[in-house]
Amino acid sequence: MKKLINAPESVVDDELAGVAAAHADLVRVIEPNVVVRADAPKKGKVGVISGGGSGHEPMHGGFVGMGMLDAACPGAVFTSPVPDQMLAATKAVDGGAGVLHIVKNYTGDIMNFELAAEMARAEGIEVTSVVIADDVAVKDSLYTAGRRGVGGTVLAEKIVGAAAEAGADLATVTALCQKVQDNVRSMGMALTSCTVPAAGKPTFELGDDEMEIGIGIHGEPGRTRMKLASAAEITAMLATPILDDLPFKAGDKVLAFVNGMGGTPLIELYVIFNELKKILDARGITIARNLIGNYITSLEMAGCSITLLRLDDELTKHWDAPVHTPGLRWGR
Amino acid sequence: MISYDDILAWVRRFAAAVTANKAYLTELDSAIGDADHGINMDRGFTAVVGKLDGLASPDIGAALKTVGTTLVSTVGGASGPLYGMFFMQMGGAVTGKEALTLEEFATAFETGLGGVLRIGKAEPGDKTMVDALIPARDALRAAIADGASVSDAITRMADGAEQGMLATVPLVARKGRASYLGERSAGHQDPGATSSHLLLRSAAEVWAGR
The missing domain is CATH 3.40.50.10440 (Dihydroxyacetone kinase; domain 1)
Incomplete structure (x- = not known):
């Protein structure tokens, strides 16, 4: 460790x-x-x-x-x-x-x-x-x-x-x-495990060419383990269950949140966001607000999660309101 | 009879067993949970042992309640409230007693188990600590009906817990974080059932020969 x-x-x-x-x-x-x-x-x-x-x-x-x-x-x-x-x-x-x-x-x-x-x-x-x-x-x-x-x-x-x-x-x-x-609906995936400091070794093992789809934020193994795929394929694997669940429909305005698990650089999160935008465009869903970065992490795990929130005027107004915290700040 | 000193010796033995098995319990939890069971239990029982020396009077109920409240305040996770409730409720059933008959111990244990069932809402077969505690209770009741000695009865109780623990291996979890795995939780022994077996095996060890 x-x-x-x-x-x-x-x-x-x-x-x-x-x-x-x-x-x-x-x-x-x-x-x-x-x-x-x-x-x-x-x-x-x-x-x-x-x-x-x-x-x-x-x-x-x-x-x-x-x-x-x-x-x-x-x-x-x-x-x-x-x-x-x-x-x-x-x-x-x-x-x-x-x-x-x-x-x-x-x-x-x-x-x-x-x-x-x-x-x-x-x-x-x-x-x-x-x-x-x-x-x-x-x-x-x-x-x-x-x-x-x-x-x-x-x-x-x-x-x-x-x-x-x-x-x-x-x-x-x-x-x-x-x-x-x-x-709101979310789903995440991992490219690597994470190590709880007191445990001293990775919570789970993942091969160099493998990924875990449906991971939790505590290194809980997900639902399926599979060979690594492209960002476009991974984004579809996460976004489709989210979209179908609520379900999000054409005409909806959403807040799209692409979150890093702690060990994934922003460059990759923006790649995922671009793929997500394509998927939502194709379904007639508008990304009215977005948040991209490491906000709910799982120690040093590499991977990401996608969260979609269906917005209305009330939710949008409160999202846009000023905030000043160590981790999130805008409007003042 | 089970004396006040016997109860404290049991708690101390379990605390030592938790420390000795800290890595093992955490490893079991890595497979189907979040890799912290041994760590959390060890933190809690280290705090418990620190409290035992300061207890004022030989009141088994008060001692067990102190164990429970200390666990609630230090363990966190699901184990904190579950083990905390177990000891608090068990203590509440024997307030003011300096020694327990086997029957009184069994009743107190059942009260503690009731607290676990109430807040955890687990049922037998959900792959939780309950799967060790219920066979343990049944074995204890059968031993009492047979007129067994304290030592024999508690050993049979621990054996019941052990069988229940081993029987969690093929189960699919329906409570706690392991439930998120669905079918993938099968094939792994439940960490909570494992620590519950240690709890009762510790009693069987310190009360041997009685």
Whole structure:
């Protein structure tokens, strides 16, 4: 294992100390490992928090700031955070208008957030939760834990954060988050595995000429392993299940998000975006907004994911609103 | 009888077993999960062992609840709430007791198992820790009905867990991250069932000869 770390046990703590040192104008880090917006709590504003395992940077800690999250709870690498963190985050950002928990659909995240929400309610804080489950690679049936929460989470955090910033109440913010979930679909692929620092070796083995289609963001093996194909073929393999699932139709306007898994250069992500544009053009679907880059990563994994969000005026307005976080900034 | 010291010795033995099997549990989790089970359990039980020395009175219920709350606060993932709930609920069933009969231990174990079933919502055959814990409970109940000694009963319980653990190999996962693999999860032993077997094998080891 070759990594820029001091010790596997201290990776998350060392990273958070770096974040706090670099972005003191935007965030502060409080015990037990919670990244909180520097000016939280804001009186009368709905708090929006999220959290999940570390290793997906900049998500979630990099999205704390004006117009996005009020706090983020990073767990150990690829491990859901503990309820104490979400409780501390909820209390730190509660400005009296309630707090929304944005939860990715993983068994551990769901259980830990549920425990935290119960504890926060017991302390008199109004808490709602929306579960993001947008990965179409997973068959959504009684026989799985349901779809995983992946790229759609980033878009939900931006859009919902903008609404909260604009003064929307908890019910409105919660409904908006659910609307994003209802209109977003994603799928990812990997060219290489990743190595959890504490494990010290790759999570899975992939031959030099192989790729994994339908990969999760924790190195969970995907649904099919196959020989490497061209960017055009790979884009079609990811985009087609996404388009057919919602389904996206001719005339739809979408936000197209091409995300890198952490080890893939931008040059390749733009190649994928170009192929995606061709596919959507052919179907009469307009890319009204886009996001291209490494935003929800899987450590050093090479690969990408595609996320499509069907836009309407409300979602577009909140997407365009100013945001100022370590990981995403525009409009100011 | 199972004494307060026996309970602490069991928890300590399991903590040592988790440390010794940290890489193995993580390796099993790499195959069908997210490669962190051994790491997370080891972090949690290292914290638990640190708490055991500071316990005030010989109250088995309070001790088990401390184990549970420590796990919830330190493990994360799915294992934190699941093992945390197991110990918290088990402790809640034996509050104030300094020693347990085998029957009381069985009832406490069943209460802990109930907590796991409630928050995990897993059913037998879903390829989870439940697949080790339920055969363990059944074996313990059968042993009690046969009038077995503590040592024999717990050994049979651990054997039941072991059989359940091995029986997870051909199963297709329907809960947790392994469920995303569908058919590809078959052929791998479940990491949670494996740590649950270690939990009960640890009890059988420290209570041998009773």
